[in-house]
Amino acid sequence: MSKITNYLQLLMTKAKGYKSSRSNSKRFKAFYMSSKEDTRSDGAKIIDFSLIRIAFFMIFFLLINTYLYSLLASLAVTVIVISVGHYISLTIRNKKLEYLKGQKRFDIACKKVYKDILNKTIDELREFVEQLYKKLGFMNLKEIYKNNNIIIHEATYKNEAILVSFYAYKNEDFVEMKEIKETLSLLKKMKIKKNVLITTSDFTKDSWDFANLLSKKYRVLLIKKEQLLKLIENSNMFPTDEEIDEIIENTISRRRAGWRKYKNALLAKNKSKSYFLLSVFLILGAFYTPFSLYYMTVAGLSMGLTAITVISRVLNSKEKETDNYSLFNQLYNE
Template sequence: MKKIQSFLQTFKEKYKEYKRNRSNSRRFKAFYYSSKEDKRSDVAKIIDYVLIRIIIFFAVLLSVYLRGFTLYISVLASAMALTMYHIISIPIRNKRLMGYKKEKRKIIAHQRVYKEILNKTEEEMKEYMTKVFEKVGFANIQSIDNHHKSILLQASHNDNNILIGCYVYKNDFDVELKELKEFVCQLTAYDIKKGIIVTTSDFTHDCNVFIEHLSENYRLLLLNKDKLLNIIETTEMLPPEEEIDEAIENQISKKKKNWSRYKTAALSSKKIKGYFLLTIYLSIAAFYTPYTVYYMIFAGITMFLALTTFIIDYNNKRKIQEDKIEVQDLFQSL
C-alpha cells in the first residue's frame, strides 16, 4: 500500500511540474502547430479534428451495417474503430508535436540571438565572437583591427594561423565581392593562407563564384547568418528556456491583440447600418436569382452580425453611462 501511495505522490508531483511548465500549455502547443503554410484558425483546426472522427465513425458504421450486421453491432464496431484510431494517433501526434516544438523553439532562439547580435557595440561584438570561436576550438584569438560594422581577428586552429573577418550587416545588405577581395589582401599583408569571413547577413553570388576560383594558396570559409547561428547553437550559447518561453508568450499575445483588433473592426458600431442594408439587399435579390437558398443564408448571417453589433454597442454605451453615474455619485458623497 505504501508503494502505491508513493507512486501516486510521485506521479502527482510530476504532473504538477508538467502543468507549471507553460511550454506544455495548450497556447504553446497551438503556437508550435501554427505555420505559414497552414492558414487555418484554431477553430478551423478543431472542426477538422472532429470531422475526421465523425467521418471515420459513420464510414465504419455503414460498412458494417451493409454487411448484414445489426445496428447495435455496427455502432459498437464504429466506436471500437474510432477508439483504436484515437489511441494510435496519440503517439503520432505527440511525436509530430515534439518535432514542431523543437523547430519552433530553435527559430525563436535564433531570432533572439540575431537581434542581440545586431544591437551589440563593436567591443561587445568582438568579445562575443571571440567567445564563440574559443568554444569551437580556436585559440590565441587577438583583435587586429576594428571598423564600423566589421571586426578583424587573428587566431590559431590545428597549428594554423587563421584570419577571421566579421561583418555585422542586416538581412538586406550582403557582403559584396569588393569586401571579399579586401579580405584576401589582408591575408597577404599578414602572410596568412587561411581565413574565415563571418556575416550576419549573406554573401552575393559573385562572392561564392570567387571562392570557387580562388588560388590554391588560399583557403577561405564563408559563414553566413544561418551557419553562424548553427555554430552558436552547437556552442550552447542560445538563450535559456525561460527567455524562449517569454518570447513565445509575447508572440502569442501579439497574435491575440491582432485578433481583438479585427473583431473590434468587424463589430464596430459604424458597421450596423452596412450590415442591415446588405441584409435587405440579399433578401430582395434572393427572389430574382436561382440561388435563393444561398442568398437567404448570407442574409441571415449579415442580420446576425447587425444584431450582434447593435447589442454590443448598446451594452458598451450603457456601461459608459453607468460609469459616469458611478463617478458622479462618488463625489456627491463628499
C-alpha cells in the first residue's frame, strides 16, 4: 500500500512540476530555435538532421578509408570523429538555444506589455503609469491632464519638481513637435524646468531636434518604446514566466493546428479518387515514355497517398462519430 501511495505522490509531483518545467521541454526548445524563414515541421527538421549526419559519416568514412585501407579501422576513426563533432555542435547549439530562449521570451513579454497598454482604458492606464512612476522614484504624483491616450502628471523626483507626460500611441503614430510645445507651455505656466516625455512608439526627428534646442533652458528627457519596456522590466512589471509560457503554448498550438489543416487538405475525402486516377494514368504512361522508372515511382507515391487517404477517412469518420456521441452525452447529462 505504501508503494502505491509513494507512486501516486510521485505522479502528483510530476504533474505539479509540468508547468514549471515546460519552458525547457522539447516543444518549447523547438519553438525557441524556430524562425520565420524556417517553415519546416519538427519531423522535417529531424529528417534533415539525420540525413546530414549520415552524409557526413559516409564522407568521412570514404576519405579515411582511402588512407587506412581498412574497413574496421576506418569505421572506428569515423565514429570517433563524428562523435567529437556531434559533441561540439551540441555545445554550440545549447549556447545558441540559451541566447534565443532569453531573446524570444523577452520579445514575447514586450509584445504583451505593449498590447496590454494600448488595450487599457484611460483609468487603467493612469493606474498603470502611476504604479510605474512610483517604482521609478517619482513622488507626490498629481494628475493635471488626460484624454484617451495622453496622461500628464506633476511630480517630484529627487526633491525637484518635474512634469511627466505619457503617450500611449501605436507604433506608427510618433509624438510630434507640437505636442512637446504644448508641454513646454505647461512648464512655463507652472514654472517647472524639467520634463519627461514617455511614449509607446517614438518621436519624430523634429521632436528630437526641438528637445535638444530646449536643453539650454529646460531639461527635457524623451523616452521611446524600447527604453520604456526596459524600465518596465527593471521595475518588475513584466509578465510572469507562467504568462509567457502560456503565450508560447498557445502559439505552438496554433502552429500545430495549421499543420493539421494542411494535412487535412492533403488527405481530404475527395482527393482519394484523384490520387488513384493519377496513379493509373502514370502507370499507363510509363509504357510509352523513356522515363518509365520516374513515372512508376511517382505512380507508387500517388497510390500510397490513395491508400493513406482512404484509411485516414475511415479512421476519422469513426473517431468523429464517437466524439459527437460523447459530446452530446456529456451535454445531455449536464
